[in-house]
Amino acid sequence: MKTTTPYDTDDARWEAVRTRDAAADGHFIYAVRTTGVYCHPSSTARLPKRRNVEFFDSVEAAEAAGYRSSRRAHGDQTSAASERAALVARACRLIETSETPPPLDILAAEVELSPFHFHRLFKAETGLTPKAYGSAYRARKLREELSVPKASITSAIYDAGFNSNSRFYETSEQLLGMRARDYRAGGVGAVIRFAVGQCSLGAILVAQSQIGICAILLDDDPDALVRGLQDQFPKAQLIGCDGEFEQLVAQVVGFIEAPEIGLNLPLDVQGTAFQERVWLALSEIPPGTTASYTEVAERIGSPKAVRAVAQACGANHLAVAIPCHRVVRRNGDIAGYRWGVDRKRELLRREAKS
Secondary structure, eight states, X not given: OOOOOTTOSHHHHHHHHXXXXXXXXXXXXXXXXXXXXXXXXXXXXXXXXXXXXXXXXXXXHHXXXXXXXXXXXXXXXXXXXXXXXXXXXXXXXXXXXXXXXXXXXXXXXXXXXXXXXXXXXXXXXXXXXXXXXXXXXXXXXXXXXXXXXXXXXXXXXXXXXXXXXXXXXXXXXXHHSSXXXXXXXXXXXXXXXXXEEEETTEEEEEEEXXXXXXXXXXXXXXXXXXXXXXXXXXXXXXXXXXXXXXXXXXXXXXXXXXXXXXXXXXXOOOOOHHHHHHHHHHHTSOTTOOEEHHHHHHHTTOTTOHHHHHHHHHTOOBTTTSOGGGEEOXXXXXXXXXXXXXXXXXXXXXXXXX
């Protein structure tokens, strides 16, 4: 099914060109018949007459039609990208330093954009909505505060940006996957159900917290998988589950064997704000295709963070569900997979075949 955008019609695209809408960059290109050049929607070039303009979905399509990039286009695009990044960075700092999450209209006013355009720009640059970014930031901050041995849970709650205990406890399990005191104690009191099975890639472990699937691990040694789960949640109550839970493992195994069936499971994703941006970008890579670490860094608006993207891929505890196997080196080489390069190559082969 084709994804729709606010720029699917020519009228909407012309309005974006007329208002130099930076949020439209990347959605389409406009070309001017009288000059033979194409530009991005936010271009500062002189506004052409509507009757002389045609639209293309990509630069490649415009060039295939015989148009060339305007001399100003590259400079405009570089400048616009820097301006967008700066605006979003300002909004991120405001989110991070505010005692309570700022409403969308306040954030938009801070960077002098409409709420609609700001929301779209923020998500395009970070991979998260402003609200999701705020939640991810506070979750990371909370985990950092709770890791300080002598700090009280109450002080950690306030230092993480919650203005009341009640506000925190309404969302604590969604943020941490368990109660704060249980998280601090390495998962003590948390109940994590798990089962180990076999698939064509070796042994597989699937674990579920109160929130959702918190681990999908692969290895040759089943015992190593259980030890890995114990290291991840050293004080949680781990329960090897019955046949009913093993049906969930079978669902994951079925997806590994036949990627075309898809995987629809509630996930308990626990990472830093940056990691969650990366993991969201990975989930948007279509099955059967790959992206380089550099491309992923660009998609989340952090083009220089290539190494950090690779580290976020390595920190993923949800094999297949978060498809870090679809990320390759810039030259296409398959390398750097937490569960082994051979498994990565085989997963990609199956997806390409399906």
